[in-house]
Amino acid sequence: TAPGSAPEVSDALRVLHRVFGYDSFRGDQQEIIDHVVDGGDALVLMPTGGGKSLCYQIPALVRKGVGVVVSPLIALMQDQVDAMRALGVRAGFLNSTQDMDERRLVEAEFLAGELDLLYLAPERLRVEATLRLLERGTVSLFAIDEAHCVAQWGHDFRPDYLQLSTLHERWPGVPRIALTATATEATHTEIASRLKLQDARHFVASFDRPNIQYRIAPKNEPKRQLLELLRAEHPGDAGVVYCLSRASVEKTTEFLVREGIDAVPYHAGLDARVRAANQSRFLREDGVVVVATIAFGMGIDKPDVRFVAHLDLPKSVEGYYQETGRAGRDGLPSTAWLAYGLQDVVQQRKMIDTSEGDDAHRRRLAAHLEAMLALCETVECRRVRLLEYFGQESNACGNCDTCLTPPESWDGTIAAQKFLSTVVRLKRERNQKFGAGQIIDILLGKKTAKVIQFDHDGLSVFGIGADLREAEWRGVARQLLAQGLLAVEGDYGTLVLTDASAEVLGGRREVPLRRDAAAAAKPAKAAKA
Numbered sequence: 001t002a003p004g005s006a007p008e009v010s011d012a013l014r015v016l017h018r019v020f021g022y023d024s025f026r027g028d029q030q031e032i033i034d035h036v037v038d039g040g041d042a043l044v045l046m047p048t049g050g051g052k053s054l055c056y057q058i059p060a061l062v063r064k065g066v067g068v069v070v071s072p073l074i075a076l077m078q079d080q081v082d083a084m085r086a087l088g089v090r091a092g093f094l095n096s097t098q099d100m101d102e103r104r105l106v107e108a109e110f111l112a113g114e115l116d117l118l119y120l121a122p123e124r125l126r127v128e129a130t131l132r133l134l135e136r137g138t139v140s141l142f143a144i145d146e147a148h149c150v151a152q153w154g155h156d157f158r159p160d161y162l163q164l165s166t167l168h169e170r171w172p173g174v175p176r177i178a179l180t181a182t183a184t185e186a187t188h189t190e191i192a193s194r195l196k197l198q199d200a201r202h203f204v205a206s207f208d209r210p211n212i213q214y215r216i217a218p219k220n221e222p223k224r225q226l227l228e229l230l231r232a233e234h235p236g237d238a239g240v241v242y243c244l245s246r247a248s249v250e251k252t253t254e255f256l257v258r259e260g261i262d263a264v265p266y267h268a269g270l271d272a273r274v275r276a277a278n279q280s281r282f283l284r285e286d287g288v289v290v291v292a293t294i295a296f297g298m299g300i301d302k303p304d305v306r307f308v309a310h311l312d313l314p315k316s317v318e319g320y321y322q323e324t325g326r327a328g329r330d331g332l333p334s335t336a337w338l339a340y341g342l343q344d345v346v347q348q349r350k351m352i353d354t355s356e357g358d359d360a361h362r363r364r365l366a367a368h369l370e371a372m373l374a375l376c377e378t379v380e381c382r383r384v385r386l387l388e389y390f391g392q393e394s395n396a397c398g399n400c401d402t403c404l405t406p407p408e409s410w411d412g413t414i415a416a417q418k419f420l421s422t423v424v425r426l427k428r429e430r431n432q433k434f435g436a437g438q439i440i441d442i443l444l445g446k447k448t449a450k451v452i453q454f455d456h457d458g459l460s461v462f463g464i465g466a467d468l469r470e471a472e473w474r475g476v477a478r479q480l481l482a483q484g485l486l487a488v489e490g491d492y493g494t495l496v497l498t499d500a501s502a503e504v505l506g507g508r509r510e511v512p513l514r515r516d517a518a519a520a521a522k523p524a525k526a527a528k529a
């Protein structure tokens with residue numbers, strides 16, 4: 001360049017400045033965008049908040065034609081389109097929520113070349129008429145958002161995504177960019193093969209979210225524990241509290257409101273207007289806490305969510321990562337807190353046993369749960385284990401509960417033998433099965449009404465576990481379940497032995513256990529280096 005002349009500015013950078021008002025690209029954005037602008041296929045793995053949207057929005061604006069964005073987030077399409085329009089980008093969407101007139105209007109705009117971006121629900125592409133419509137216009141690129149939905153191995157499979165594999169046959173010259181914020185190595189490989197993206201360039205960003213402090217606490221009185229967390233560390237902060245059921249969403253909201261927290265509920269059973277109003281309060285006002293089922297959050301872009309709390313165990317590490325990833329998009333210190341207990345394991349094992357679908361499906365669910373349990377029970381750095389799950393190596397972080405207060409492990413072999421023996425006695429001597437509560441009462445030698453009713457104080461194992469406290473026995477039971485040394489059966493959470501139990505009872509297997517932090521102990525405050 002001649003001295004004094006302006007440096008060359010790419011079209012992509014110009015769009016970044018003029019349309020989006022940002023100064024520079026982040027991470028791999030520039031490379032990804034250049035690659036797609038040049039007509040290359042891409043598979044992008046980038047954590048939530050990493051800036052995936054620009055990776056297809058900018059190429060769609062730079063290339064000739066309309067960028068078609070396939071997204072399962074139908075409820076958010078209107079918002080996404082409004083946000084684009086506010087920036088002066090010509091955007092529209094087609095999904096099942098529209099009537100014929102609305103659809104016709106968007107189709108006409110598409111054909112007239114009056115759109116830059118067209119958002120499509122995946123089921124639209126099952127309709128031949130939609131495919132023919134796309135053929136009559138000019139498509140600049142296909143963006144496949146939430147691409148993990150194509151993977152059966154993942155946690156969010158959508159059958160409608162499978163047909164996206166045919167896009168490149170019908171439009172061989174149109175670049176495709178698939179994006180996801182969650183992919184283990186297995187899911188990554190499956191996305192590539194199902195979408196025929198093996199030859200695409202793969203961009204894999206680090207999944208670390210250093211500003212999030214991960215903490216997993218033993219569940220005692222979950223609502224109280226949550227309240228303590230909010231009062232001690234997050235007064236007046238915006239946050240999300242995830243519960244498994246609608247009923248517990250309602251109960252938890254009522255509890256928090258009673259305690260003076262500005263909390264609102266969100267679940268699929270609420271009236272659509274109430275849901276929208278609660279979501280909008282969370283997005284627009286400061287310091288609102290949403291108590292929600294996992295129906296809440298996909299695509300929600302609020303930068304200053306200071307904490308995400310789980311009152312129930314997520315079903316998979318991917319789900320946990322995605323949900324906790326909604327905290328701290330602005331890069332400021334944030335908390336991911338999960339309360340986890342014996343009942344979670346019992347309940348989820350039961351749900352898997354009774355779930356619909358074939359054996360392969362149940363095996364997948366079980367493998368997801370095992371990985372989640374391993375993360376909960378680890379004595380190592382949570383972040384190391386979490387990243388390892390996504391195939392990425394890292395060092396102990398100094399900003400998770402196990403780094404800040406390293407848990408002790410102890411030899412639980414004898415305790416395990418006592419617990420398992422009690423299960424054996426009940427079966428052999430009485431032909432009975434019971435849940436953890438009764439077994440623990442027997443071990444502790446408690447003469448409860450139920451112990452007396454069943455004459456359990458006459459068992460030889462009665463009182464043999466008085467050396468441990470009740471909470472400690474609950475920890476033992478939980479970990480035996482998590483390690484597959486016990487199993488749950490039937491509707492009442494009754495406990496039975498597994499093949500591996502015999503090894504413990506026969507003294508051929510040791511049982512290392514994690515000592516739970518005392519219920520009342522406060523977690524160390526973020527000591528971020």
Ligand code: ADP
Nearest residue numbers: 022024025026047048049050051052053054301
């Ligand atoms: P993702 O889809 O990966 O979760 P988004 O595309 O929603 O992330 O981006 C997250 C936030 O970061 C958005 O508010 C977005 O506007 C902002 N952002 C993305 N890229 C940049 C950039 N290069 N400079 C500044 N802000 C950016």
Ligand code: ZN
Nearest residue numbers: 381397400403
């Ligand atoms: Zn750590």
